[in-house]
Amino acid sequence: MTEIKDSAGSMDEASQDLGLEASLAELERIVLGLEEGDLTLEESLKAFERGISLVRRCNALLDGAEQRIEILTGDLPEDLAR
Amino acid sequence: MRLSNLWARGELSNVVNHRSGHRYFTLKDGDSQISCVLFRGNSGGLDFELANGQNVMVFGDVEFYRPQGRVQILVKAARRDSGFGGKHLELEMLKERLSAEGLFDAERKRPIPSYPACIGVVTSPDGAALRDVLMVLGSCPARIVISPAVVQGESAPGSIASAIAALQGIADVIIVGRGGGSAEDLSPFNSEVVARAISSSISPVVSAVGHETDVTIADFAADVRAPTPSSAAAMVRPDVEGLREELLGAEARMVRSLRASVDRRRARLGGLGRSLSGRRMRGMVFEERQNLDRIADRLVSAEDMLIDRLSGRLEVAEGKLESLSPLSTLKRGYCIAVTEGGIARRASDLNAGELFELVFADGGLLCRSMGDRSDRR
Numbered sequence: 444m445t446e447i448k449d450s451a452g453s454m455d456e457a458s459q460d461l462g463l464e465a466s467l468a469e470l471e472r473i474v475l476g477l478e479e480g481d482l483t484l485e486e487s488l489k490a491f492e493r494g495i496s497l498v499r500r501c502n503a504l505l506d507g508a509e510q511r512i513e514i515l516t517g518d519l520p521e522d523l524a525r
Numbered sequence: 526m527r528l529s530n531l532w533a534r535g536e537l538s539n540v541v542n543h544r545s546g547h548r549y550f551t552l553k554d555g556d557s558q559i560s561c562v563l564f565r566g567n568s569g570g571l572d573f574e575l576a577n578g579q580n581v582m583v584f585g586d587v588e589f590y591r592p593q594g595r596v597q598i599l600v601k602a603a604r605r606d607s608g609f610g611g612k613h614l615e616l617e618m619l620k621e622r623l624s625a626e627g628l629f630d631a632e633r634k635r636p637i638p639s640y641p642a643c644i645g646v647v648t649s650p651d652g653a654a655l656r657d658v659l660m661v662l663g664s665c666p667a668r669i670v671i672s673p674a675v676v677q678g679e680s681a682p683g684s685i686a687s688a689i690a691a692l693q694g695i696a697d698v699i700i701v702g703r704g705g706g707s708a709e710d711l712s713p714f715n716s717e718v719v720a721r722a723i724s725s726s727i728s729p730v731v732s733a734v735g736h737e738t739d740v741t742i743a744d745f746a747a748d749v750r751a752p753t754p755s756s757a758a759a760m761v762r763p764d765v766e767g768l769r770e771e772l773l774g775a776e777a778r779m780v781r782s783l784r785a786s787v788d789r790r791r792a793r794l795g796g797l798g799r800s801l802s803g804r805r806m807r808g809m810v811f812e813e814r815q816n817l818d819r820i821a822d823r824l825v826s827a828e829d830m831l832i833d834r835l836s837g838r839l840e841v842a843e844g845k846l847e848s849l850s851p852l853s854t855l856k857r858g859y860c861i862a863v864t865e866g867g868i869a870r871r872a873s874d875l876n877a878g879e880l881f882e883l884v885f886a887d888g889g890l891l892c893r894s895m896g897d898r899s900d901r902r
Contacts, residue, residue, distance in 0.1 A: 463667075464639075501772050505666055512671065
């Protein structure tokens with residue numbers, strides 16, 4: 444039981460750190476896996492949940508997108524700094 | 526003092542054929558240059574079209590152009606000198622050398638990533654090009670990292686090259702460029718050191734130098750050439766609308782697959798029901814089907830469902846499939862009373878004297894109710 448809990452926990456954390464590109468790649472794998480239809484009902488549900496959480500993660504990344512500007516050397520010109 | 530009726534020799538650059546019919550250009554040689562103007566009235570004797578890189582000899586007067594505070598030659602006649610100028614030749618040779626080395630090969634070109642997490646921009650932090658790029662990128666879901674560079678003058682090539690190098694391992698795609706300017710202004714992007722920095726970049730590079738008509742060696746070395754900084758930004762910007770559609774599609778596909786998976790299990794349950802036929806137990810199987818139908822219906826409206834609740838439900842349903850499977854229940858020693866109207870769930874479902882079937886795992890008994898046992902209520 445502990446084991447299941449742990450793995451579920453780390454799955455959620457991974458989702459928080461995951462970038463757009465990585466999230467989309469994993470989502471694509473999940474969708475294909477589900478479409479293959481070789482999973483048990485339980486596995487399908489797990490994959491489905493993970494998939495939905497990735498969709499939400501991606502949507503959140505898109506919703507929360509604002510221009511983030513950094514500069515490698517020196518200061519950001521005044522008109523660009525916020 | 527006036528310097529009149531003299532000849533000057535050099536290479537043409539910044540040639541502007543103005544609508545007015547006047548021609549403006551710069552005459553260069555080695556380290557020096559001077560502005561020239563050829564008014565329409567003086568261009569009658571011109572027997573060739575002025576073009577950048579051409580070697581020419583001009584005849585005219587040196588004058589001081591007060592509005593701009595500069596010395597220029599008022600050209601009265603011009604004639605071609607031999608061939609193209611040294612600068613131009615040098616550039617062609619460099620292009621040829623780099624091309625022979627394979628720096629511009631089509632196989633080397635890499636695609637721009639669809640969803641870069643970090644976009645690098647190599648340009649002057651004070652230039653209009655940077656503002657154009659940032660405006661087009663807008664609030665895209667990517668970090669934008671500016672790697673400042675000097676984009677004109679002698680130090681520019683080295684500065685641009687190190688700014689590109691500084692973004693390695695940081696940016697997933699790099700825009701390198703500057704806004705429009707004279708041929709001299711753009712010349713750093715014709716340098717070997719910039720071409721090599723671009724071609725050795727780990728991340729794909731989009732070149733964006735000057736205006737649409739300006740083509741530099743940097744453009745050949747880059748993975749993609751953008752006509753202007755703004756269009757470079759448009760190429761690099763993740764397609765957010767397309768992405769949203771893709772996400773909706775992925776969700777729909779998952780719901781469809783899960784539904785199909787539920788349907789397959791329902792079909793199996795149907796098979797189980799048929800194998801029990803004759804025992805009139807389909808009612809029970811039917812109930813399981815309804816259960817699955819309900820689950821399937823909820824899957825269709827996955828948009829607003831709570832995953833946790835759904836998964837809980839399906840897990841319960843799956844458990845029920847195991848424990849409530851008619852066969853396993855019967856094997857555990859329970860029986861089911863089946864009347865004309867279906868399964869009897871309550872004592873009151875049966876009237877005294879009514880016939881019913883008592884189903885065991887291994888067969889059925891025809892029974893008759895003897896009446897209500899009130900002492901067991």
